[in-house]
Amino acid sequence: MNCTKCVGKMVERKGSTPEGIEYAYFKCRKCGEEIVDMKQLHSVAQKYREMKKYTAKISKWGESFAVRIPKELVKQYKLKQNEDVTLVPEKKGIKIVA
Numbered sequence: 001m002n003c004t005k006c007v008g009k010m011v012e013r014k015g016s017t018p019e020g021i022e023y024a025y026f027k028c029r030k031c032g033e034e035i036v037d038m039k040q041l042h043s044v045a046q047k048y049r050e051m052k053k054y055t056a057k058i059s060k061w062g063e064s065f066a067v068r069i070p071k072e073l074v075k076q077y078k079l080k081q082n083e084d085v086t087l088v089p090e091k092k093g094i095k096i097v098a
């Protein structure tokens with residue numbers, strides 16, 4: 001792939017949005033021009049869609065808080081009712097390990 005401005009060689013780079021979504025783009029080695037092709041754009045859009053699908057509201061459940069897990073994730077990870085999961089506190093959030 002060559003730069004549309006200077007016809008220099010373009011290399012694929014990785015970046016991430018403020019939401020933490022990783023994406024790929026091409027950057028010209030010569031003039032620094034950055035472009036995103038359709039495939040890369042599509043991939044970012046897809047990630048945004050998935051993220052929206054995976055948002056959950058915290059609700060109160062007695063003295064604790066509960067998070068509703070979307071059915072797509074229930075299916076994907078074959079979660080079962082009353083199953084014990086482990087909550088792993090991490091820097092950016094809490095990881096659920098089934």
Ligand SMILES: [Zn+2]
Pocket residue numbers: 003004005006007008028029030031032033
């Ligand atoms: Zn260029």
